[in-house]
Amino acid sequence: MIRVEALTKTFVTGRGRQRVEVHAVRGVSFTAPDGAITALLGPNGAGKTTTLRMLSTLVKPDSGTAQVGGADVAREPTTVKATLGVLSDARGLYTRLTARENIRYYGELRGLGGDALEARITALATLLEFEPLLERRTEGFSTGEKLKVALARALVHDPQHVLLDEPTNGLDVVSARALRRMLSRLREAGKCLVFSSHVMQEVEALCERVVVVAKGQTLHEGTIAELKARTAQASLEDAFVELAFGQGV
Amino acid sequence: MSQLATVVKKEVIDAARDRRVWLVVLVTALVSGPVTLLLVSKFMSDLKSRAEAREVLVDNAAAAPRLVNFLERQGRMVKAPPPDVREAIEAGRFDDAVLVIPPGFEDDLLHGKLADVTVLHDANRAQSLTAAMTLDRLVTGWGQELGLQRLLVRGVDPALLRPVRSTVVSVGANRGGASRMLFLVPLVALVSAVIGALAIAIDATAGERERGSLEPLLMNPVSTAALVLGKWLAVCLASLLTLMGTVTSFAVAGQLVRDEGLSAAFQFGLAEAGFTLAVLGPFCLLVSAGLMLAALFARSHKEAQAITSYVVSLVSIAPSLSMFLSLQDSGWQLLVPALGQNMVLARVFRGSPVSGVDLLVPAAVCLALTALALLAQTRLLAREAIVFARG
Numbered sequence: 001m002i003r004v005e006a007l008t009k010t011f012v013t014g015r016g017r018q019r020v021e022v023h024a025v026r027g028v029s030f031t032a033p034d035g036a037i038t039a040l041l042g043p044n045g046a047g048k049t050t051t052l053r054m055l056s057t058l059v060k061p062d063s064g065t066a067q068v069g070g071a072d073v074a075r076e077p078t079t080v081k082a083t084l085g086v087l088s089d090a091r092g093l094y095t096r097l098t099a100r101e102n103i104r105y106y107g108e109l110r111g112l113g114g115d116a117l118e119a120r121i122t123a124l125a126t127l128l129e130f131e132p133l134l135e136r137r138t139e140g141f142s143t144g145e146k147l148k149v150a151l152a153r154a155l156v157h158d159p160q161h162v163l164l165d166e167p168t169n170g171l172d173v174v175s176a177r178a179l180r181r182m183l184s185r186l187r188e189a190g191k192c193l194v195f196s197s198h199v200m201q202e203v204e205a206l207c208e209r210v211v212v213v214a215k216g217q218t219l220h221e222g223t224i225a226e227l228k229a230r231t232a233q234a235s236l237e238d239a240f241v242e243l244a245f246g247q248g249v
Numbered sequence: 250m251s252q253l254a255t256v257v258k259k260e261v262i263d264a265a266r267d268r269r270v271w272l273v274v275l276v277t278a279l280v281s282g283p284v285t286l287l288l289v290s291k292f293m294s295d296l297k298s299r300a301e302a303r304e305v306l307v308d309n310a311a312a313a314p315r316l317v318n319f320l321e322r323q324g325r326m327v328k329a330p331p332p333d334v335r336e337a338i339e340a341g342r343f344d345d346a347v348l349v350i351p352p353g354f355e356d357d358l359l360h361g362k363l364a365d366v367t368v369l370h371d372a373n374r375a376q377s378l379t380a381a382m383t384l385d386r387l388v389t390g391w392g393q394e395l396g397l398q399r400l401l402v403r404g405v406d407p408a409l410l411r412p413v414r415s416t417v418v419s420v421g422a423n424r425g426g427a428s429r430m431l432f433l434v435p436l437v438a439l440v441s442a443v444i445g446a447l448a449i450a451i452d453a454t455a456g457e458r459e460r461g462s463l464e465p466l467l468m469n470p471v472s473t474a475a476l477v478l479g480k481w482l483a484v485c486l487a488s489l490l491t492l493m494g495t496v497t498s499f500a501v502a503g504q505l506v507r508d509e510g511l512s513a514a515f516q517f518g519l520a521e522a523g524f525t526l527a528v529l530g531p532f533c534l535l536v537s538a539g540l541m542l543a544a545l546f547a548r549s550h551k552e553a554q555a556i557t558s559y560v561v562s563l564v565s566i567a568p569s570l571s572m573f574l575s576l577q578d579s580g581w582q583l584l585v586p587a588l589g590q591n592m593v594l595a596r597v598f599r600g601s602p603v604s605g606v607d608l609l610v611p612a613a614v615c616l617a618l619t620a621l622a623l624l625a626q627t628r629l630l631a632r633e634a635i636v637f638a639r640g
Contacts, residue, residue: 056468058464058467058633058636058637078470081468081470084468088468090463090464091461092457092462092463093460094460094462096262096263096266096267097259097263097266101259101262106465108251108255109470109471110470137266150465154465
């Protein structure tokens with residue numbers, strides 16, 4: 001389970017007169033239970049990516065707390081990282097290494113190895129439908145192929161908690177469907193998934209719970225049905241727009 | 250420990266598959282020694298052949314039959330210069346010197362007047378200058394012979410003219426000429442250590458940022474120390490390999506040199522190669538850490554190349570600086586990386602005594618700075634501005 005309470009983060013750029021403060025996150029709270037996919041829904045610049053980065057321990061929160069599987073992200077980053085698999089916005093691969101070598105590198109960094117690791121890599125490639133690419137260098141892979149390798153890399157240690165930052169960006173229909181099947185499978189296995197998106201159909205098709213974030217704050221947390229009921233809108237998109245941007249947009 | 254090994258293994262495989270790395274390492278290592286030696290040997294043998302050339306160019310030789318006779322007795326072949334030789338020398342088209350005899354030269358001699366000759370040359374050109382000095386020496390020699398004859402005719406002991414005798418003895422270096430050309434080795438070897446490390450250092454730092462692989466990498470429960478150390482060890486390996494290749498290629502080229510003068514001036518054997526490696530080894534460690542630190546500030550390969558080019562220039566300038574400023578061997582140079590290594594190697598090659606301090610101080614400085622550079626990188630990898638800002 002992931003629990004986020006009143007997280008804030010301000011970025012400062014420049015000095016003196018050119019000092020600019022950007023309040024990226026002003027108070028985000030939500031709970032993501034195990035065995036469910038929780039969507040972080042919000043317009044561009046809402047603070048979704050920063051929230052996920054704080055959960056992945058690479059950005060320190062200014063205030064508020066976040067716990068991943070009971071471990072605090074600020075105080076126990078190593079414990080958090082151990083149970084976390086992250087597909088971030090940056091998903092660069094090593095182009096001179098094969099897909100298998102890319103995934104193996106992360107597995108070995110996490111203390112895995114031997115036949116078990118190789119079997120796990122092959123299983124992930126089969127699930128994500130890129131087995132034929134496994135022994136090829138990743139140079140020249142398509143966006144979808146790269147994403148699959150990056151996802152396999154993030155899941156190599158079978159993490160209990162999975163964060164995905166706009167995973168379907170730039171994917172074609174076939175790849176997006178393969179990704180969705182994978183996420184459903186992870187949910188059935190009892191994993192706790194949080195994924196950020198601004199694609200409504202996807203959220204509707206996949207997620208039980210939505211957290212609407214705008215201007216760095218949580219505006220709604222609950223099921224999709226609750227969100228629709230609250231705004232008296234029939235579609236998720238209308239409900240989201242009304243909540244995030246106000247009426248009449 | 251296993252994390253460190255994992256990082257080293259990955260970086261080595263990644264680098265070994267990079268053709269640019271191999272190209273640079275091979276070209277630097279294999280070509281630098283022979284090419285440098287080839288250029289030097291060409292230069293030296295040109296000088297030598299000119300110095301020992303049997304031909305001398307004399308303009309208006311008919312006006313000085315006795316001088317021509319002397320030159321021929323010295324085994325020289327007197328030839329007339331091409332027409333318009335003065336213009337040719339002025340224009341830089343003619344790489345030799347010409348002895349010009351004025352009309353009435355023999356008359357002046359017969360009447361006991363001072364007889365003038367001129368040696369035309371271009372002092373900017375080493376070969377022309379050497380030829381001019383040879384001509385000057387020959388004419389002076391003949392003048393002394395004439396003077397001796399005149400004194401003997403008058404019954405004077407020629408020894409009266411030489412009340413003082415000076416003998417030039419070199420005591421500075423007991424290897425003398427054996428090391429004259431060895432100053433080139435540290436010059437090339439220092440740069441080779443940098444060039445060998447460059448591509449991998451950039452790829453392991455700025456490259457990670459540019460391709461967006463740094464952020465996911467840091468999401469693994471791995472210490473930044475293990476990451477930095479692992480990457481650094483891989484870079485060191487490339488730097489050391491390039492250095493070893495360069496030194497080996499110098500040693501092999503030194504063995505293959507046929508030219509007597511050059512092989513006398515370039516006695517670079519196993520002992521010298523070993524010394525070079527021992528002195529420059531710690532420098533490789535520092536160069537690797539320093540280049541990585543510099544490149545970590547860059548968001549792309551391009552930016553990193555711009556930043557690291559300062560390091561490359563500094564290292565290549567250091568040895569020539571000490572040459573042009575005629576820096577004397579002094580303690581403070583030991584404290585400056587590149588300068589210290591260069592000085593110690595120069596002393597070794599000259600055959601001057603080298604103390605333990607001379608060997609240990611530059612190495613200690615390099616190791617201390619290396620530790621600082623590595624520490625700085627582990628701190629930088631915790632900074633949001635480094636992890637998330639991409640090229």
